[in-house]
Amino acid sequence: MTEPPGGPSPASRRALEVASIPSLRRVNDFLGNSTYSRRQYQPGICDFTLGNPHQMPQDAYVQALQSAVTPRDDQWFAYKTNQADAREAATDSLSRLLDVPFEAEDLYLTTGGFTALALALKAVADPGDEVIYSLPPWFLYEPLVVEAGLVPVKVRVNAETFDLDLDAIAAAITPRTRVVIINTPNNPTGRIYPPELLQSLAELLDEASARNGRRIYLVSDEPYNRIVFDGARFHSPVEFYPYTLLAYSYGKTHLAPGERIGYLALPPTMPDRRALGLAIGALQVAMGWIYPNGVLQYALPRLERFTIDVHQLQRKRDRLVRELGAMGYRLRPSEGSFYLFVHCPIPDDEAFTEALSQEDVFVLPGALFETPGFFRISLTASEDMVEGSLPHFRAAMERAGQNRPTD
Template sequence: MPAICDFTLGNPHEMPLQGVVTAIREWAIPHDKNWFAYKASEPEPQAFIAERLGLELDLAFEPGDIALTAGAFAAIMIAFRLVVDAGDEVIYSEPAWFCYEPMLLAANAVPRKVNLRSPTFDLDLVAVEAAIGPRTRLVIVNTPHNPTGRIYSRASLEALADLLERASARIGHRIFLLSDEPYRQLRFDGHGFTSPAALYPWTLISYSYGKVLLAPGQRLGYLALSPLMPTADRHSLRAVLFSAQMALGWCFPNAVMQYAVPDLDKLSIDQVALTRRRDRFMAALLRAGYSVLVPEGTFYLWSKWTDSDPQRQWNALADRDVFVLPGSVMNSPGYFRISLTASDEMVERALPAFVEVA
C-alpha cells in the first residue's frame, strides 16, 4: 500500500542498484557444464575477499581464512558450531539484534546478556567481565552496532581484548570473540572503524553484503578467521569449516552470487542519501521532544519515546500508517528503531505523524 510508511526493517523501498542487477545477469550465463554444480567456498572469491579484507583491515588474511556463506545469518550460526559446545555460555550486549538469542538456543548454547552503558550505549566492560564464568566460550560484539549505530572505539576494543585474555587464563580455556560486522562499510561523518580481529587473535568475523548492497534477499556473506590467531588454532577451525557448513544445511552462497563477488564488492547504496535522511529525521524528532542518539554507522536511527507509555505511542503511529521497530523486541521498551532505507518521499510523509504522536 503506497500510504504505508514502513521503517521497521532494513528492506529496500526503491529499485535495486543497477550494478547488482547487471552482475547477477552477467554471471548467470554459464561458462561451462559445471557452472551450476555444487559449490562450496570457491577459490576465486575466497582469494578475492582475503585480499580486499586484508587491505581494508590491514591484516594478512589467507584464502583459507574465508568461508563464503549464505549471508551473515549463516556465518554466525557456523561460528557458533565451530567454537561453542552444548551448554556453553555466550555473552552479548543489549539492546541487540533480536536473532542472537534464538540462534544460540538452536545451537544448544546459553545466552548471557549484559546491558550497554546508557545513555551512550558504549560497551560495559565491567558487566562483561562480571558475566564471564567457567562455561563462557564466546563473546559477541556487533560494530557498527544494530540498533544504536555506535562504532566502538579502538581503545574500548583493546580493553575488551585485554579482558578476554585475562579471563581466558583465569577460567582455564580460550574465550573466542565473534565480531559481527555486516554494517562495517556503512559509516557516517567520516568515522573510522577498528575490527576486534586486529586486536584479539581469537576473533571470527561475520559479514553480509546484503546491507551495503541493500539486497538482503540475495544471500551473500562470509565468516573470516583472524590471521593473528595462532596457526594451530586457525588450522583446526579451517579443517572443520566445510563439514560445519554442510551439516547446517549447505550454508554456501549460490553459484551466481559467488562468481559475482568481485563486481558486487565495488558497489554501495547511496550513503549521501542515508545521511540526508538521518539528518532530516533527527532535526524533526529532536524538535518534537524525542531523545535521539546520533548514529555513527549502520542505516538505523535509535530514539527514546517521549513519554512512559511506548505502546500508546507505537499504536498512535500505526494508526497513522507509520511503523517503526519497537525497542521491546530488543529488551529496550523505552526506545524504537527507524530504518533509513526508506525513500525520501516516505520520510517526508511520516514526519508529521511523529510530531503529532509526541
C-alpha cells in the first residue's frame, strides 16, 4: 500500500485497508456527498434508499421504551451484560419461529445485528482465514470481514432466481475457508432461500469440512426473518446445519434501526457450543462492552410481542411490482425483507439513479451492492412516497426507451 502524500499516515494498516474498500467508499460518498445527502430531509421527496422509517413509530414501541426507562431500583442504570429476562424472551420467540429448542444461555445480546456479525466472525475465524459470501451482498460485509483480519471471497448468486449458486460456493472453498455468510430473507434481493437449497448447502459444507479436516462455519444473517410475505414459512440454516451462528436485529422487526439491539444465537445441535460460548462471552467485553444498553434489554420482553405492520409492507410491494412491471421494469416480487431489486433499464445504474434523484426520487444503485445493472427500492418509504414516485419512474423508463439504440 502506497503512503499518502505528505508522509506516512497515522492510521493503522488495518484501518487504511478498511477505508480503501471500494464498496465502503461508495456508501460513504452516497451518504455524505450526493444529491441524496443534500436533500434527504427536504419535504416532498420520495425516499426509497435505506431501511429507515418514514412514519411515526408504533405506540406499543414507544410505550415499551417509556416503561423501561423508569428506574425500579438504584441499579437500574448500572452495567448490564446478558440480562436473563431479555435473553429468555428472545430465546422463547426464536424457538417458536423456527421450531428449534434454543436455550437462553446460548443467546448473546449485542448492540444490533451488525455487532452480532462481527462477534460471530471473530469467535470462529483467525486472521488470514477466508470468508465466502454471495453478491449482491449487504454492502458492509466486506468491511466487517477485513476489519477482523479475514479475507473476503465473493461469489455471485443465480442472476435469474437470486438463489445461492452452490457450484460457485463449492468452487470457492479452499483449505483456508472458515466461514460462509448467507442472508435470508435477503437484502437486497428479497429472496428467501428454500429448505431444499439450505439442505444442499449443509451437505456441501459437511463434505468440504471433512475434506479440509477443518470445520467450516455458517453465519446466518437473519434480521428480516419475521418480515416475510404471502404467508411464507421461513426456514433458517440452523434447521439443517448444526455449525450455524444466527445473527439477528430488532432494528428491522420494529423499524427502529437507531435503537441498537440484537443477538447472536447458537443452536442446541451445535457440538461444543458451550466452549464456543465462553469465547463469545469474552469477546463481548473485549470488543468494547457490546451488550445493548439496559433500557432496551428491559424493554425486550414487551418488544417481542409485536412487529411492524408486515401487511402494509406487502401492500406497498404489490403496488410497486404491479405498477413498475406495467411500465416495463423487470423485477421479481420480494418474498421477504424491506426491498425490491430491480433491473435497471439502462446499463449505467448510477446515471439512472442520479437522474431519478434530480426529480426527488431516491433509490440505491446496484453498484453499491457490487452488482451493476440493478437498483434497490426500500419498501419502508411511505405510501404517499410510493404514489408520488410512480410518474417519475414512468418518465425515467420512457427516457430510457428513447435513448436506446435502434437496429
